[in-house]
Amino acid sequence: MMGSQCEGDETGQEQSGGAATEACDDFTDLDLSHCLLGTRLYVRLLLYTRSNPRCGRELSHRRPSAAEPLFNLSRPTAFIIHGYRPTGAPPVWIDLLVRLLAEQEDLNVVVVDWNRGAANLNYFTAVANTWHAAHNLTAFIVNMQEEGASLGEVHLIGVSLGAHLAGFVGANLKGKIGRITGLDPAGPMFTTATPAERLDPSDAMFVDVLHTDMDSFGLNGAHGHIDYYANGGADQPGCPKTIFSGKSYFVCDHQRSVFLYLCALNRTCSLTGYPCASYSDFLDGRCLQCEAFKPAPCPVLGYDVSRWRDTLLRLGQTKAYFSTTATLPYRKASYRVDMVTWNQYLRWGAVFIRLHNGRNFTETRVDHKLFRFEQYTATRLLAQFDEDLHPVQKISVRISMGNVMGPRYKIRLLRIRLTPLDRPERPVMCRYDIIMEENMDIAFRPLPCDSHL
Structure with missing residues (x-):
């Protein structure tokens, strides 16, 4: 031995x-x-x-x-x-x-x-x-x-x-x-x-x-x-x-x-x-x-x-x-995303979200299934990012519907709210009343959720 x-x-x-x-x-x-x-x-x-x-x-x-x-x-x-x-x-x-x-x-x-x-x-x-x-x-x-x-x-x-x-x-x-x-x-x-x-x-x-x-x-x-x-x-x-x-x-x-x-x-x-x-x-x-x-x-x-x-x-x-990342420290930054949409016709799509902190960005694709978007529909997503960027200065959202031919349909986003799950001390981020086109990114500055401005 x-x-x-x-x-x-x-x-x-x-x-x-x-x-x-x-x-x-x-x-x-x-x-x-x-x-x-x-x-x-x-x-x-x-x-x-x-x-x-x-x-x-x-x-x-x-x-x-x-x-x-x-x-x-x-x-x-x-x-x-x-x-x-x-x-x-x-x-x-x-x-x-x-x-x-x-x-x-x-x-x-x-x-x-x-x-x-x-x-x-x-x-x-x-x-x-x-x-x-x-x-x-x-x-x-x-x-x-x-x-x-x-x-x-x-x-x-x-x-x-x-x-x-x-x-x-x-x-x-x-x-x-x-x-x-x-x-x-x-x-x-x-x-x-x-x-x-x-x-x-x-x-x-x-x-x-x-x-x-x-x-x-x-x-x-x-x-x-x-x-x-x-x-x-x-x-x-x-x-x-x-x-x-x-x-x-x-x-x-x-x-x-x-x-x-x-x-x-x-x-x-x-x-x-x-x-x-x-x-x-x-x-x-x-x-x-x-x-x-x-x-x-x-x-x-x-x-x-x-x-x-x-x-x-x-x-x-x-x-x-x-869920984890591929390498150390394995931890993902997780957010609960609540969306309320108002669109005339029923649409199905995946959601892409990008967070920016001024210098860098991190993106997630919530595409494990197609989500239903119709008139005054509340949709909840789990968005998980490989990087934890803070503070978030800008958010980009895209709803991809696979429509490559014909006109792009518009979706009215009455409210989007991102709640940090792993960092409850951080503020919840909101934005209200945004007009989106399918398959197109829309960027906005997050607001406190008690503000409608």
Whole structure:
């Protein structure tokens, strides 16, 4: 087993004679030859804390307290559980996830290294090994409990196949552990599984799930007390759409769940989920109030769920949707747009909105469907922009109706109102009584909504 060297001030330990180094226990690093030959299951538990966020310490399965004081059983404990490893290499995200979790609060972070068992070209072998790894981890947590740890302070974070492994551990412990977070639970071999054969809400006191690849390597459906669906839960912006992109075509959507969660932990992006019956209803702007959660805001993806937990447990299984950009920090600027039109004839069209702040602009196309515009019709849209420009000095609107021949029809816009959803402290922007021509941009300066001037 290869070890690295870490500074003594990181581990809080020094060797005798003044040496300030300690050997670290690293995640198992395998290669393709191991995968070709197949690996037998072997589970290692690597401990990290705020005092040693970069230097792992392998724990004894039978005597967790042997690692005290570093492994303090009175602290909460988060377990990170990876998934299938077809190449045998360590997950690229594992070190950053450890460090970000250690920054959330004073807790034990334990990496469940079952790379020997997950690294197989035969995916079915890895699936079978999740059950055996789950029994191994269950026994360790039981030993923790017997030595004074609280099951309610245990949080399992499972990625892909690791999400189901976490569910099996939770089921073994009768759903008494505090929380399971599933990051795009694996779909292959689980699409027809019963709740006992996959992650489900009964596996912990609270289960939250993030979906990013439901149409391929991820699992469709709802499997937690709250399920977040990024961009509908399937195709992610910026990910390749053709097989000619190589490996990225297969893993990009699936891995996005981890990178979104890392971004949320790092507090560089605040990803608000809007509870809704479907993604299409969310895009139509029908689910932007979050009335059931008031006075708390809409639920946000991430580590701290204390503000929403009781409400979610009372509501039962909740689906929440949000959209992202293709790159960091992933967050979109969202506005609820309310329009009242007055036109003589029924028209159908998509809406294009551009926001200007003097130097730059950002544009969105609300064209997932055609909207109905007729005499005195109120239309609500969800407009999401890749950039958050503030203050907005000018707004451009175009209603595109696909009419390329003949005269352009006019539409009278009695009122348009843009309400910032992510920044409630910002003013609502309005404009009144504008004559538009279809397929033509109309630009105007926004006014306070209590003014008709």
